């Protein structure tokens with residue numbers, strides 16, 4: 400098995416943050432094969448969710464187990480999964496008792512994740528989206544904190560949190576602070592400038608999704624295409640490299656081996672300060 404942990408952005412809550420993450424949404428029965436391939440190509444961080452509507456978590460577990468059987472040690476991999484509140488589920492396939500109190504839903508979902516992933520801990524447990532009801536939000540986060548304290552999750556995170564004030568409030572009030580924010584990276588939220596600044600200040604790892612699919616204008620922009628020509632890289636590689644040099648950890652869910660290789664190869668070159676500024680000016 401080849402490859403190594405692709406770059407290391409910074410240490411957060413004693414967990415080594417990966418430089419790039421392989422995402423497993425929408426792969427259904429191809430999940431095991433694609434995750435195995437991604438790990439063989441060199442990915443060391445995998446994102447999934449206990450949300451059967453979009454993710455096949457048991458496929459991720461089967462791939463990880465196969466890699467461990469082949470000699471990889473579990474700590475070489477960074478595995479993160481999510482607790483998805485009820486509105487995010489297909490009502491026919493909720494992986495917990497929908498009538499249970501929120502804390503029990505979290506515990507049941509997490510027990511399913513550990514079973515699916517064939518592991519006794521995850522590197523990060525992410526709340527897929529905040530709950531609008533403040534009481535329920537507190538109960539859910541506290542249940543995640545219990546999992547953290549019991550050693551089931553090495554760190555906690557939150558996703559789809561585009562309101563900086565909500566993130567700051569969670570950070571202020573939580574006993575176990577969010578160590579990861581996973582958000583859509585697109586123009587509609589001003590590319591999360593304020594949230595990313597807060598993450599930088601608090602050493603929270605900011606993970607981006609929709610990075611390529613939501614940004615065709617950016618990928619076609621002259622600033623990006625000129626850099627692509629200069630470095631003999633694709634526009635996607637330039638954007639991913641720009642992000643990793645700006646404390647963003649991109650998720651990539653590519654199904655193509657060629658794209659997997661390209662995504663991992665972003666750590667082979669470096670944009671200059673002036674080039675970073677040029678790309679930043681067209682965001």
Ligand SMILES: NC(=O)c1ccc[n+]([C@@H]2O[C@H](COP(=O)([O-])OP(=O)(O)OC[C@H]3O[C@@H](n4cnc5c(N)ncnc54)[C@H](OP(=O)(O)O)[C@@H]3O)[C@@H](O)[C@H]2O)c1
Nearest residue numbers: 422423424446558608609610635650651652653654655658
């Ligand atoms: N927290 C959330 O709510 C949430 C929501 C959405 C996604 N996610 C996570 O983020 C992951 C990534 O999802 P995404 O929405 O950003 O999109 P994605 O699944 O990564 O899709 C990227 C698209 O870009 C194409 N592509 C072209 N060049 C590429 C290159 N060099 N590298 C990678 N892809 C390239 C891919 O096609 P090919 O397959 O042909 O390469 C694919 O169609 C998901 O798997 C999931 O883990 C989380």
